[in-house]
Amino acid sequence: MKTLVRFLTVAVVGVFASALVFGQSSVLTVRALKHDRSAQTVVRTARTGADAISAENVNNYFIGGDLVSTRNFILSEDQRNAITQLAVVWDELQGQPEAAQMEALLRMQIRSTGTIKDRLNKLDAIQAAVETRFKGEQKWFYSVGKSYTQMYIALNGKDVVAVKNSMVELGNLAKTAPASSPAAFTTALATLGQMGGKSSLTDAEVAVVQAQFDAIDKMIYA
DSSP states (O other): OOOEOOOOOOEEEEEOOEEESSSSOOOOOOOSSSSEEEOOOEEEEEOOSTTTHHHHHHHHHHHHHHHHHHHHHHHHHOOHHHHHHHHHHHTTTTTTTHHHHHHHHHHHHTTOOOOOOHHHHHHHHHHHHHHHEEEHHHHHHHHHHHHHHHHHHHTTTTTHHHHHHHHHHHHHHHHOOOOSOOOOHHHHHHHHHHHTTSSOHHHHHHHHHHHHHHEEEHHHTO
């Protein structure tokens, strides 16, 4: 069984407080409850069951999310995490056309070659190539991973507007879900979209959002 322990996707992110108000002037109060994805283990083998997502599509999901995380680490000049995250994406792209480019970018980061802008431009080129090449369910799971990680980064940065936008985008993706997406996975995305479209969330709705986070992570990290 091949596994990959993911230390970096988004380490510890605070979850919504008792009432979350969406808007430019909103304040996100983070309560004690934490959502820790830092030591989750991803199983890279065949999966079974009604809620099973194929190993290939789990990998597509993480390519989308990890490219977002990589950009965040490079931009923030977090050298150690940028190098580790680049190595993760390089592993995820093995056997795909962009793997060699990702390896070259990893070496640039390790050796501090070029400027931050140079590395971001190379990362953007890799991402553009992946997004052009991916089609169908491959592109869909990639897009879910991308939007889901953008949401978590926004939560970590307490950017309420960005959180809302990412949740709504996840809801939009639910409308075009492929047949390979488990019904429970699609439903969780749709529910997040509905919650993101609200002007405020009650305590009960916050619990609903948390339940969708847990359901999605359970299926991805199965």
